[in-house]
Amino acid sequence: MPQLAGSVFVPQGHTAEGCATVREVLGRVGDKWSVLVIGMLGAGTHRFSELQRSIEGISQRMLTLTLRQLERDGLVERTVYPTIPPRVEYTLTPLGCTLLEPVMALAGWAETHRSDIETARRTFDTRRSTNGHSAL
Amino acid sequence: MPQLAGSVFVPQGHTAEGCATVREVLGRVGDKWSVLVIGMLGAGTHRFSELQRSIEGISQRMLTLTLRQLERDGLVERTVYPTIPPRVEYTLTPLGCTLLEPVMALAGWAETHRSDIETARRTFDTRRSTNGHSAL
Numbered sequence: 072m073p074q075l076a077g078s079v080f081v082p083q084g085h086t087a088e089g090c091a092t093v094r095e096v097l098g099r100v101g102d103k104w105s106v107l108v109i110g111m112l113g114a115g116t117h118r119f120s121e122l123q124r125s126i127e128g129i130s131q132r133m134l135t136l137t138l139r140q141l142e143r144d145g146l147v148e149r150t151v152y153p154t155i156p157p158r159v160e161y162t163l164t165p166l167g168c169t170l171l172e173p174v175m176a177l178a179g180w181a182e183t184h185r186s187d188i189e190t191a192r193r194t195f196d197t198r199r200s201t202n203g204h205s206a207l
Numbered sequence: 208m209p210q211l212a213g214s215v216f217v218p219q220g221h222t223a224e225g226c227a228t229v230r231e232v233l234g235r236v237g238d239k240w241s242v243l244v245i246g247m248l249g250a251g252t253h254r255f256s257e258l259q260r261s262i263e264g265i266s267q268r269m270l271t272l273t274l275r276q277l278e279r280d281g282l283v284e285r286t287v288y289p290t291i292p293p294r295v296e297y298t299l300t301p302l303g304c305t306l307l308e309p310v311m312a313l314a315g316w317a318e319t320h321r322s323d324i325e326t327a328r329r330t331f332d333t334r335r336s337t338n339g340h341s342a343l
Contacts, residue, residue, distance in 0.1 A: 144327055146324075166323055172312075173312040181233045
């Protein structure tokens with residue numbers, strides 16, 4: 072097993088507040104919908120309606136909230152063009168672009184190991200139900 | 208801005224069920240607590256109480272749930288030693304080890320860009336309150 076010299080999560084000399092922010096940042100950028108939105112914007116600028124069509128299963132409210140949080144974090148830029156009706160476009164900021172590589176690596180892992188995980192889940196659930204335990 | 212030839216999220220020829228699983232896997236492995244638990248176990252085998260002490264802010268219930276889900280996904284192995292009281296240890300499986308690299312890359316990004324994100328949030332919140340809008 073790979074051994075890590077230390078944990079990046081509790082860096083020496085950092086404040087509790089700093090660690091909390093790292094946890095919060097992880098919670099945000101590792102969020103399922105954020106990852107999908109960042110992935111879509113990694114392919115180029117998109118309008119709200121294009122994102123909603125492309126990200127299967129996301130509600131209008133959840134997409135609005137995800138984009139707002141990514142904008143607040145400085146990862147996504149929202150541009151309103153004064154047309155009739157107004158055109159609103161979303162694009163990755165330079166900071167958002169730096170997040171593409173680790174996010175795409177995580178998405179690639181999920182795609183590569185999807186069937187391993189499905190198999191593990193079936194095995195786990197079968198063992199649990201055979202033993203008379205609930206799945207959770 | 209980096210351009211991606213295609214999205215890994217909606218791979219050609221995959222079923223809707225397959226895409227849903229990738230989203231679900233992303234939701235799981237990108238979850239804040241999962242990332243922290245995987246990071247801790249990347250440094251070696253740990254007991255429940257050690258994980259709880261090291262991961263600031265996690266409740267007993269949330270750690271139990273996170274470990275159970277990681278075990279179900281085949282990422283973590285739980286071993287019970289028949290001592291009095293029983294000793295329960297958690298370790299990454301070989302599949303879990305393959306997840307370490309992308310997860311650590313994401314955690315490293317969060318640590319590196321923590322202050323950029325804090326600055327962006329302050330700017331966003333100030334602009335919002337100046338404009339008389341709510342922060343969300």
